[in-house]
Amino acid sequence: MHLNYYQKEDQVLLAVDCIIFGFDKENLKILLIKRNFEPEKGKWSLIGGFLKKNENLDEAAVRVLETLTGLNDIYLEQIHTYSKIDRDPGQRTISVAYFALIDVDSHHFDGIQIDAAHWFDIKEAPNLIFDHNEMVQKAKARLKRRALSKPIGFELLPEKFTMRQLQNLYESILDKKLDKRNFINKINSLDVLIKLDEKDMSVSRKGAYLYVFDKDKYEKKVEEDGFIFKI
Amino acid sequence: MHLNYYQKEDQVLLAVDCIIFGFDKENLKILLIKRNFEPEKGKWSLIGGFLKKNENLDEAAVRVLETLTGLNDIYLEQIHTYSKIDRDPGQRTISVAYFALIDVDSHHFDGIQIDAAHWFDIKEAPNLIFDHNEMVQKAKARLKRRALSKPIGFELLPEKFTMRQLQNLYESILDKKLDKRNFINKINSLDVLIKLDEKDMSVSRKGAYLYVFDKDKYEKKVEEDGFIFKI
Known part of the structure; x- marks a missing residue:
């Protein structure tokens, strides 16, 4: 009976997006990939993917990161959930942003997106798709607050x-x-x-x-x- | 064409839950309601509801709070998204927790749940449904960190x-x-x-x-x- 209560509600797609900060002993970097499907194909994007039925959000973030880059055993922390109605022009998608911190030189990539992935100096990062610039700003503020406290x-x-x-x-x-x-x-x-x-x-x-x-x-x-x- | 890409993905229910802290000049309080439907009918719960198609999460939190309690113009801040697979025994639901701060004495309730709502001293709050206790713990930690910084x-x-x-x-x-x-x-x-x-x-x-x-x-x-x- 209670199922009726749930079933009349709207369902949505849920995604995770990872802001991956790296350091190469000189500068703070961010890992971005070139998106290989529409909409916004060919533009720079955070590394992300959809939540699946059999996993929670933390598990989804780990899976997405490992599948696309080959990186595992990485520190990930959830920072904020983004829900603007038209944020993804493909279909309404709510996205949960995670941030990761890694040492660039000790991590070697061998995931499926390795050719499309690139480390940018944080000061020279390109414009990103959707609301990903906003996610990066929040992650930078979080990192700064962390460094001060x-x-x-x-x-x-x-x-x-x-x-x-x-x-x-x-x-x-x-x-x-x-x-x-x-x-x-x-x-x-x-x-x-x-x-x-x-x-x-x-x-x-x-x-x-x-x-x-x-x-x-x-x-x-x-x-x-x-x-x-x-x- | 890109719609196919999105359409093969799993959709989920998304909810918001509000941790409403109040102060009555003496003690910190939390506003809870008695749940009036299954599962867990009759148990104490945070104030929450489902995200709708035509609103973002912040708007959903404002709507839920206003509908159930009559409170509006309240400071709300998103704190964390909870996604354990079986967290809601009714149907898989991801929940975005918000916290709110209000002055108990200056706010009068006239929402639809007013009879079921009750202010508890934070030290005497009852056990809550689902993972709501965990949400309250995180909100208390956030409030404490805020008070220190x-x-x-x-x-x-x-x-x-x-x-x-x-x-x-x-x-x-x-x-x-x-x-x-x-x-x-x-x-x-x-x-x-x-x-x-x-x-x-x-x-x-x-x-x-x-x-x-x-x-x-x-x-x-x-x-x-x-x-x-x-x-």
């Missing part, structure tokens, strides 16, 4: 990294130059880094010390409320 | 309020007692209050000064990044 970098940096690379990452996310000495002091006060007895010799003749995150301390800081990284 | 109270307090009422609100949200002098110092350092030359005489023989929010300064602080209210 929690330690960040674990998913974006290689295991070992230099202080300069960490500063590059914060500068990319916050979109401003930071004072080096001030940055180092702030980062050290977070107490989430371990300085290694090992140098990256590729950057200068003297080399630069390498660091790793202290995973336990890092996770603890991420969980903490009321923390702020003021820079 | 932005000024809060504009939507929850009456226009004029005492410092004690504002402290009650923060204590309810953060779920802990706060030191009075420390709280007053922190709040004053925010510089978002205007002290009136007028007292609430109902609280004691001496009375307590009334305050209003300086709306411009308040809004500016809400927009600011990197602010933290450490208490």
Whole structure:
């Protein structure tokens, strides 16, 4: 009997779209693909796909990302659901946006869309289809807020990294130059880094010390409320 | 031609559920209704309903809230979309949770569900249907994070309020007692209050000064990044 109650309601298509941020030790990047079907065929798009009957949204995001790019075991987080009536001119589709953070150099693609996928510098990203530009703006704001309130970098940096690379990452996310000495002091006060007895010799003749995150301390800081990284 | 692409995909029901927080100058409350249809008829539930063809999610949340309670012009914010396959035993339904903040005393209900609706003290709320408990937990965490990073109270307090009422609100949200002098110092350092030359005489023989929010300064602080209210 209660089925009647549900059955008179309108059904809709539900999609997921992934804003995939990457870092290549220098700049913040975003992974986009060239759409290979109408409408908007040939234009740049976020990586996305439809929700299926047998999965929840998180599972759909993981499947879409893995199928199209070959990437798996990626940190994904739901950020917002977009529902403007005409957002997709093909058919009404509600889309749930996810954001992902990855280290560009440690991830190799072998998904079905690999030829169509491309990493863009976040500052040089092309115009996107539908409301995908709006999704990217929200994801950037989320990433910025995260960087100001929690330690960040674990998913974006290689295991070992230099202080300069960490500063590059914060500068990319916050979109401003930071004072080096001030940055180092702030980062050290977070107490989430371990300085290694090992140098990256590729950057200068003297080399630069390498660091790793202290995973336990890092996770603890991420969980903490009321923390702020003021820079 | 592209329609074929969309038409082979699964469609689902999409609903909105509203976590409505209220404040009565003493305690944080939540508005719940007794569900009047199966499944789970007679149990306590968030206020919700299905998305219709001719509206986006924000509009659906506004409509559902107004139809069921008579409340309009309420601050609503989307927080998360829930999609576990069996979350609704009636039929697969994806639900987008919204949270709302209102001042209990200034809002009078006259919607169709008014007899079934009830304000519960947040600490004494009953067990809810489906995954609604999980939604409330997320909304409480969001409210707490908001109270720690932005000024809060504009939507929850009456226009004029005492410092004690504002402290009650923060204590309810953060779920802990706060030191009075420390709280007053922190709040004053925010510089978002205007002290009136007028007292609430109902609280004691001496009375307590009334305050209003300086709306411009308040809004500016809400927009600011990197602010933290450490208490």
